[in-house]
Amino acid sequence: MNAKYMYSFLAVLALFFLAYLGVRVPGLPVVFGILLPYAAVIIFIIGVGNRIMGWARSAVPFRITTTCGQQKSLSWIEQNKIDNPSSKGAVIVRMLLEVLCFRSLFRNTRIKMKEGPKLTYHLEIFLWIGALAFHYAFLVTILRHLRLFTEPVPYLIRLLETVDSFFRLEILYDVVQIGLPGVFISGFVLLAAAVYLFLRRLFIPQVKYISLAADYFPLFLIMGIAFTGIFMRYFSKVNVAAAKELAMGLVTFSPHIPESSISGVFYAHLLFVCVLLAYFPFSKLMHMGGIFLSPTRNLPGNTREVRHINPWNYPVKVHSYEAYEDDFREKMIEAGLPVVKQPAETAPEEKE
Amino acid sequence: MSDKKIIIAGLAIFFVLITFPFWINMGKAANAPELILAPTAQAAMDSGEGCVLPLDEMRANHMQILDLWRHSVVRNAERIYVGADGKEYNMSLSNTCLDCHSNKADFCDRCHNYASVTPYCWDCHIDNPKGE
Numbered sequence: 001m002n003a004k005y006m007y008s009f010l011a012v013l014a015l016f017f018l019a020y021l022g023v024r025v026p027g028l029p030v031v032f033g034i035l036l037p038y039a040a041v042i043i044f045i046i047g048v049g050n051r052i053m054g055w056a057r058s059a060v061p062f063r064i065t066t067t068c069g070q071q072k073s074l075s076w077i078e079q080n081k082i083d084n085p086s087s088k089g090a091v092i093v094r095m096l097l098e099v100l101c102f103r104s105l106f107r108n109t110r111i112k113m114k115e116g117p118k119l120t121y122h123l124e125i126f127l128w129i130g131a132l133a134f135h136y137a138f139l140v141t142i143l144r145h146l147r148l149f150t151e152p153v154p155y156l157i158r159l160l161e162t163v164d165s166f167f168r169l170e171i172l173y174d175v176v177q178i179g180l181p182g183v184f185i186s187g188f189v190l191l192a193a194a195v196y197l198f199l200r201r202l203f204i205p206q207v208k209y210i211s212l213a214a215d216y217f218p219l220f221l222i223m224g225i226a227f228t229g230i231f232m233r234y235f236s237k238v239n240v241a242a243a244k245e246l247a248m249g250l251v252t253f254s255p256h257i258p259e260s261s262i263s264g265v266f267y268a269h270l271l272f273v274c275v276l277l278a279y280f281p282f283s284k285l286m287h288m289g290g291i292f293l294s295p296t297r298n299l300p301g302n303t304r305e306v307r308h309i310n311p312w313n314y315p316v317k318v319h320s321y322e323a324y325e326d327d328f329r330e331k332m333i334e335a336g337l338p339v340v341k342q343p344a345e346t347a348p349e350e351k352e
Numbered sequence: 353m354s355d356k357k358i359i360i361a362g363l364a365i366f367f368v369l370i371t372f373p374f375w376i377n378m379g380k381a382a383n384a385p386e387l388i389l390a391p392t393a394q395a396a397m398d399s400g401e402g403c404v405l406p407l408d409e410m411r412a413n414h415m416q417i418l419d420l421w422r423h424s425v426v427r428n429a430e431r432i433y434v435g436a437d438g439k440e441y442n443m444s445l446s447n448t449c450l451d452c453h454s455n456k457a458d459f460c461d462r463c464h465n466y467a468s469v470t471p472y473c474w475d476c477h478i479d480n481p482k483g484e
Binding site: 045048049052053055056057060146147148149150151152153157158161162170172177179180181237238239240241242244245248251252253254258260261263289292293 | 356362363366370371373376380381384385407408411412416418419423463466468469470471
């Protein structure tokens, strides 16, 4: 047992029961359904704004671009324009590849000793695939949840739902009955990818060694969100119209708890999301904003082309050697020290 | 210094995007759909007879019941459903469900449109088989 993931797991479990049992107490649905969601959104917006503005204020005195290819040089040396960009356009291409395709993660390698002994480098392709699957599934999941926050539901969101439920899976046994409502593939991909990312931390010794509770907690939280969502949709069922009534009340600033009951699992799902939102600005999840502000990626690597002046330089009073010699020339000659300008040349200037 | 402007612009765009549900619904009332029960269904409710299952369960689970009914009729040729109170029902969307709920537009569609659900029942079934 490892305290780092056990504590995270227990924390998520405790959150689940807090909401699941808490809503049975009269009066508490208002806390879980109205107060906490508003508080979480406010914390999220202010927290993210603060974090980003903090980064915006910090100085980037020198370009620390990571160069992953040939820098712009003489005309007959081919430049690697994307991996060592020298123009704004190329930086934008590089950033798009980074943000949308996780290019630097794709290039990540793992060093292994093979019999021989030979040092070998492997592409860590599964981490990249897992990360892509996780992030895109999460994005689709969030976007299709907009059906609960908009009335009428925009065409694009309905289109996304249609695409997401493209695979018509129906499993009908006495024990399991999945199929209606239609299966959204993104939810399952999200859960599977989060589980993979967790198992990776658990089973690769080097990764386990550097994993902290702050790494496990968001993973468990997201697994919890995906699990409660899937459980609610395909197994325990929930009154969707009532869930939407609650959500619509929140976004139109006329919050109320719907009369027809919503299950405790729904409130657990909601509490997980609230905790994730409130936890977001203070955690590693801020890589969402951080990736745009990475000075190793978002600057052109033109350190030899352009002179970069430290932005907080202020005029420093200097005493150059020329001025020093002007001040002490006579005395230097008297002491037998060599001088650059001879006194005969400077004599007319001295009179001025 | 120009970087700061870009960052603030990016942050502003991000905040506009994530508050989408708030401003898209600006000035709209969030009314939950009002269901109109057809006379037969209303009568069953008033008399305390109710539906196949209790109200809350029907609201959350009706799609699964329909799926099971279809499976049981089409695959196993079993047509009789025994309700919790021992009452027997014919497992049929057209003949049982729609017999009472003959007003699809004011009953089924209200919630389905509200929750953006497009069930494929109506790919095969006509919505008011008895033409009332």
